[in-house]
Amino acid sequence: MWLCVLIPLLVLSKIAVSKSVISSLPGFPDDVQLFYYFTESERNPYDDPLLLWLTGGPGCSAFSGLVYEIGPLSFDYANSGGDLPSFVLNPYSWTKVANIIFLDAPVGTGFSYSRSWQGYNTSDILSTAHTYSFLRKWLVDHPKFLKNPLYVGGDSYSGIVVPIIVQEILKGNEVGYEPRMNLKGYLLGNPVTNSHDDINSRIPYAHRVSLISDEIYESTKRNCYGEYINIDPKNALCANDLQVVSECIENICRPHILEPKCPFFSPKPNALKWDQGLHEENLIELLLQSQLPSKRCRSYNYISSYIWASDRTVQNALHIREGTKNVWVRCNRSLSYTKDVPSSVNYHKNLTKHDLRALIYSGDHDMLIPHVGTEAWIKSLNLPIVSDWQPWFVDGQVAGFKMIYSNNKYSLTYATVKGAGHTAPEYKPEECLAMVDRWFAGFPL
Numbered sequence: 001m002w003l004c005v006l007i008p009l010l011v012l013s014k015i016a017v018s019k020s021v022i023s024s025l026p027g028f029p030d031d032v033q034l035f036y037y038f039t040e041s042e043r044n045p046y047d048d049p050l051l052l053w054l055t056g057g058p059g060c061s062a063f064s065g066l067v068y069e070i071g072p073l074s075f076d077y078a079n080s081g082g083d084l085p086s087f088v089l090n091p092y093s094w095t096k097v098a099n100i101i102f103l104d105a106p107v108g109t110g111f112s113y114s115r116s117w118q119g120y121n122t123s124d125i126l127s128t129a130h131t132y133s134f135l136r137k138w139l140v141d142h143p144k145f146l147k148n149p150l151y152v153g154g155d156s157y158s159g160i161v162v163p164i165i166v167q168e169i170l171k172g173n174e175v176g177y178e179p180r181m182n183l184k185g186y187l188l189g190n191p192v193t194n195s196h197d198d199i200n201s202r203i204p205y206a207h208r209v210s211l212i213s214d215e216i217y218e219s220t221k222r223n224c225y226g227e228y229i230n231i232d233p234k235n236a237l238c239a240n241d242l243q244v245v246s247e248c249i250e251n252i253c254r255p256h257i258l259e260p261k262c263p264f265f266s267p268k269p270n271a272l273k274w275d276q277g278l279h280e281e282n283l284i285e286l287l288l289q290s291q292l293p294s295k296r297c298r299s300y301n302y303i304s305s306y307i308w309a310s311d312r313t314v315q316n317a318l319h320i321r322e323g324t325k326n327v328w329v330r331c332n333r334s335l336s337y338t339k340d341v342p343s344s345v346n347y348h349k350n351l352t353k354h355d356l357r358a359l360i361y362s363g364d365h366d367m368l369i370p371h372v373g374t375e376a377w378i379k380s381l382n383l384p385i386v387s388d389w390q391p392w393f394v395d396g397q398v399a400g401f402k403m404i405y406s407n408n409k410y411s412l413t414y415a416t417v418k419g420a421g422h423t424a425p426e427y428k429p430e431e432c433l434a435m436v437d438r439w440f441a442g443f444p445l
Helices: 063-070 124-141 158-175 195-200 201-206 213-223 236-249 283-287 296-308 312-316 346-352 371-380 430-441
Strands: 008-013 030-041 050-054 071-074 086-087 100-101 151-153 183-189 359-365 385-392 397-407 410-417
Touching: 008 213, 030 063, 030 124, 030 371, 050 063, 050 124, 050 158, 050 183, 063 283, 063 296, 071 213, 100 124, 124 158, 151 158, 151 346, 158 183, 195 201, 195 371, 201 213, 201 236, 201 371, 213 236, 236 296, 296 312, 346 371, 359 371, 359 430, 371 410, 410 430
Parallel strands: 050 100, 050 151, 151 183, 183 359, 359 410
Antiparallel strands: 008 030, 030 100, 071 086, 385 397, 397 410
């Protein structure tokens, strides 16, 4: 019989949660308190990879990744009753093949908090520094995992910060920081890489999947010169075309183009700013309603996380410090966060010079971060192609398509996940577990 070991702990910036006292790194304040969940591998925790997992946003809790994507638990929607939702085991958890740290980062995400208001002022660069500091302290306090192959992963907005964290680990190893980390690679799902280019790729993607016609696409491409975000306000032809495009796609669910669009989360976009993302500001109001609308939307499943994580008995069990969180939210949209890294492509280019493995995957029904934009920046790395576009399979069925690139000791596997949205494991858990299991083992997808 398998026993799920789920250990939620609070990581202090000065003292790890156990016997060891660890001095804070120079230049970092002591007020940032990062919360995490750690789950050992169900297979072989002593030899299986150690994966540090970051959920996107920025500001989406690691708990979201744990229960809705790759963690060992899922909410039992059919049988939940009483005051709290109940859980079932996730048969496609990535903890079947890896030890996983689910980290609430940046500060202000999930149960992470700061002792001072100044500590909440963070950014891409500062957040990655906090995460790197956290990982060093965690490994000092858990030395039995130092020999495990280390990977850093995440999805969505984590596509900005993960390559920076990987670079920091490499630099730390080069200058002799302790503990030395057994870094082997990184993986990213539906990743934000260059916000402008990612969003700009939505129109070509919408054309590929027949949401806009050939005529509309060609006219928009011609009149807007391929630039659909920062348009010339005097360019009336482009503005008119974008208005037509907006009318075609405004009622499409961007995280998965085949699923129903929920009016609670996506206000009607402006014709020239049709790149609005999803929001959950109205979710608390939805919780107060006695009945949900008749049309079932995937995002309604997120309600369970609000109920569970906001419950005082749950917070007591997790040892959440009184007064550190007024309200728990799945994705904190009110962070004092500066996006000071407009593109992570150059970080990816730097990483190609090292002995690393990378896995980049995209749900092919995602219109938030379309795979066509992801494929474009991967091509810009100018890596030699080892294996060109071909299908990969799960249970004898095509699960997606893949390409493999290599440059000396660096290798990058790119995969689409057929039928998946944003993010892929939430929609295609079986296929994504098979994908990551094979990749960790060094086998072809």
